[in-house]
Amino acid sequence: MHLNERPPPASRNVKLMATCLCDAYFDDVAAATVEVLEHLGCTIDFPERQTCCGQPAFNAGDWESSRKVVRHMVEVFEGEDPVVVPSGSCAAMVFHGALLEFEKEPDLGAIQALAHRTWEFSDFIVNGLGVTAWPGRFPAKVAFHRSCHTRGTPSGEASLKLLRSIDGLELTPFGEGEQCCGFGGTFSVTFPNISKGMGELKLEHIAASGAEVLVSGDMGCLMHLGGMAARREQTPRILHLAQLLRDALRAGVAREAPSTAAR
Amino acid sequence: MAAKEQPIDKYSRELDAEVRHAVHDNSAAGTDKRREILWGDYPAPDALRHVAGQLKQHVVENLDRYLEQAEDSLRKRGVQVHWAADGEAANRAVLDILRARGAKRLVKAKSMVSEETELADYLAKNGVDCLETDLGEFIVQVDGDHPSHIVKPIIHKNRRQIARTFEREGLGDYNDDPEVITRRARVYLRKKYFEADAGLTGANFVVADSGRIVLVTNEGNSRFCLAPTPVHIAMVGIEKLVPRDADLPLMLNLLARSATGQRLTVYTEFISGRRAAEQPDGPEEMHVIFLDNGRSEVLASDCRSILRCIRCGACLNVCPVYRQASGHAYRSVYPGPVGAVLSPLLAGKRFPELADLPKASSLCGACNEVCPVDIPIPDLLLRLRDRAKREGIASPGTPPMGLWASMATSPGLWRAALGAGKAMDLIPKSWIPVGAFQAWHASRDLPPWGGGRFRRWLKRRRAEQAATKEPS
Incomplete structure (x- = not known):
């Protein structure tokens, strides 16, 4: 599927796929996603029966188990509305991975339909809603880790576009920026040694860049890097892009408020 | 925990830190050079990769037709064509050709298929002296080692180790200056070319419609393997075809840039058959051995796009797992991302022994992003993981997903x-x-x-x- 060429979303009624990591650990990321999308005039529907996108089993090679979970997901997110996911990885599972494992399945059509209206968070904001500059303020040196599952999608560029537009925010490039953080889902526990080596390299490059904040669009990468960073002496503050956008909005409002009052 | 350890993770854990750093730094530098030259020279290199991918996929989908055409074109140029179903058949074909001429000494240029068939060992057992002439391959040979990278076979060795090898082999006193090492190898090898009875090469491309063989090297050793020897044998995987001469500019421009960050390799040879009557030098006799060795099975599978591969090694250089583990961790001729797909597939019935290779990836997709023929390597790794699960092959440390x-x-x-x-x-x-x-x-x-x-x-x-x- 060519994500670069798809039409804008059918409506601003958004179904939120919160992802299992946010459901279990990172509730504030899901909350920030809601706040940001509502700020942009979207109405958010959170289907309560949602669980996971099926990616853990897909990557582990258990496609039979994965297909069961994907079928559940398709049923939960039925309809015409765009589905927005604050994770490049889970989004890629819907519009790429699921298509691969359903290649020879009779219900491939239903998967394709969901794939066509599923958007990664930053791609939805920039290319779906046409928002290319972000209001608010975030005075910090920020390192952006492009999550690997957004390779070949418009998400990385969309995230950077938003970050660059934020008042006070300084993007700090770092060495081997295109390299994986070492998470890779079950890879992180089946290849713990290589995964750790990759993570440490990433953290060293980020530390050398002088970044105060590490931001990414994927809580998988950030859980791995954050979990490793917690054991180091100096660690950047770790934020999902949705959190940073929300915090920038709040800071912008807080800054504008007194000057408005003064007038 | 030990029993649950994945072999490649274990290998990486035990790898000498100096080797790991050498492999990492060399690979990372290769990736940077590739990027610089591709993006410096072309406005949209990704578009070129996509076209080259479609071209090679077309060849893969029509391989039977192009192989017939290639055989025909080669024969018209006076080349004898042989078909080898497996490595043993290919090695035997080489031996038969040499015996027919009473040839005892073979000089060979770099060829991954001959690594695949373990040709050098086979010939040694049958009384033929087979000498590697690519500098890296030469060092691997005298050390009794194996290449750890498909383009840079000794990426895992440093100059001090090589200097000790040369000292041991009587090529001079200990000296780890790369220029001295290279000069000594050159003097030694030069003599060997003139003593040889036959030369063996691989082929980077075989052109179906012209019967032309293309070889790229940086050391010029393949030319020396052919110029003074009366017999040229090219051992080639059946997937190495391109339809027309006109396809070569695209493929060559991508190959050198992807492999070594060069616009072109130092030598690019277009071989159009054996020596013509009016030519002073060159082999009187030329053979092409097309090797299958499991490729037909790959062709019949849902992983056939791996046969697009032109062996540039860009996916090895960019791979974070390769950079941590080095090539020998993959226990096969083809390491890295391409090897994690190709090696288990070519293993045939021995697939279970290498079924852990496709697991050795975070699925980051960097390999696909740099591939000059746009092979969807992560998708293929995933297909092989699914296959291993369906075949009931145990995978250490993989959490069960049923519950x-x-x-x-x-x-x-x-x-x-x-x-x-x-x-x-x-x-x-x-x-x-x-x-x-x-x-x-x-x-x-x-x-x-x-x-x-x-x-x-x-x-x-x-x-x-x-x-x-x-x-x-």
């Missing part, structure tokens, strides 16, 4: 687990088995459990929003 799938398809159970998750005990052990916990915790903290918090937050927010909309 997780049951939970993820039962929203009630899922919500219950989210709510009760604070005491992680209620999460079924098979979802996050103890081994996986340990593996995670060895180097990372787990964030505090927050199951159910978002759902509660959203309900409160909805209630507040409703309250502000309809003030009572």
Whole structure:
């Protein structure tokens, strides 16, 4: 599927796929996603029966188990509305991975339909809603880790576009920026040694860049890097892009408020 | 834990730190050079990769037709064509050709297929002296080692190790100056070319419609393998075809840039058959051996796009796992991402022995992003993981997913687990088995459990929003 060429979303009624990591650990990321999308005039529907996108089993090679979970997901997110996911990885599972494992399945059509209206968070904001500059303020040196599952999608560029537009925010490039953080889902526990080596390299490059904040669009990468960073002496503050956008909005409002009052 | 360790992870853990750093730095430099030259020279290199990918996929899909055409074109140029179903047949074909001429000494240029068939060992056992003439391959040969990279065979060695090898082999006193090492190898090899009875090469491309063979090297050793020897044998995988001469500019421009960050390799040879009557030098006799060795089976599988590969090694250089583990970790001729797909496939019935290779990837997709023929390597790795699971091949450390799938398809159970998750005990052990916990915790903290918090937050927010909309 060519994500670069798809039409804008059918409506601003958004179904939120919160992802299992946010459901279990990172509730504030899901909350920030809601706040940001509502700020942009979207109405958010959170289907309560949602669980996971099926990616853990897909990557582990258990496609039979994965297909069961994907079928559940398709049923939960039925309809015409765009589905927005604050994770490049889970989004890629819907519009790429699921298509691969359903290649020879009779219900491939239903998967394709969901794939066509599923958007990664930053791609939805920039290319779906046409928002290319972000209001608010975030005075910090920020390192952006492009999550690997957004390779070949418009998400990385969309995230950077938003970050660059934020008042006070300084993007700090770092060495081997295109390299994986070492998470890779079950890879992180089946290849713990290589995964750790990759993570440490990433953290060293980020530390050398002088970044105060590490931001990414994927809580998988950030859980791995954050979990490793917690054991180091100096660690950047770790934020999902949705959190940073929300915090920038709040800071912008807080800054504008007194000057408005003064007038 | 030891029994649950993945072989490649174990290899990386035990790898000498100096070797790991050498492999990492050399690979990373290769990736940077590739990027610089491709993006410096072309406005849209990705478009070129996509076209080259389609071209090679077309060849793969029509391989039977192009092989027939290639055979025909080669014969018209006076080349004898041989078909080898497996490595042994290919080696025997080489030996038969040499015996027919009474040839005892073979000089060979770099060829991955001859590594695949273990030609040098086979010939040695049959009384033929087979000498590698690519500098890296030469060092690998005298060390009794194996290449660890398909383009840079000794990426895992440093100059001090090589200097010790040369000293041991009587090529001079210890000296680790690369220029001195190279000069000594040159003097030694030059003599050997003139003593040889036959030369063997691989082929980077065989052109179906012209019967031309293309060889690229940086050392010029393949030319020396051909110029003074009366017999030229080219051993080629059946997938190495391109349809027309006109396809070569695209492929050659991508190959050198992807492999070594060069616009073109120092030598690019177009071989159009044996020596013509009016030519002073060159082989009187030329043979092409097309090797199958499992490729037909790959062609019949849903992983056939791996046969597009033109062996540039860009995916090895960019791969974070290769950079941590080095090539020998893959226990096969083809290492790195391409090897993690190709090696288990070419293993045929021995697939289970190499079924761990496709697991050695975080699926980051960097390999696909640099591939000059746009092979969807992560997709192929995933297909092979699925195949291994279906064939019931055990995978150390991979958490079982059956129970997780049951939970993820039962929203009630899922919500219950989210709510009760604070005491992680209620999460079924098979979802996050103890081994996986340990593996995670060895180097990372787990964030505090927050199951159910978002759902509660959203309900409160909805209630507040409703309250502000309809003030009572």
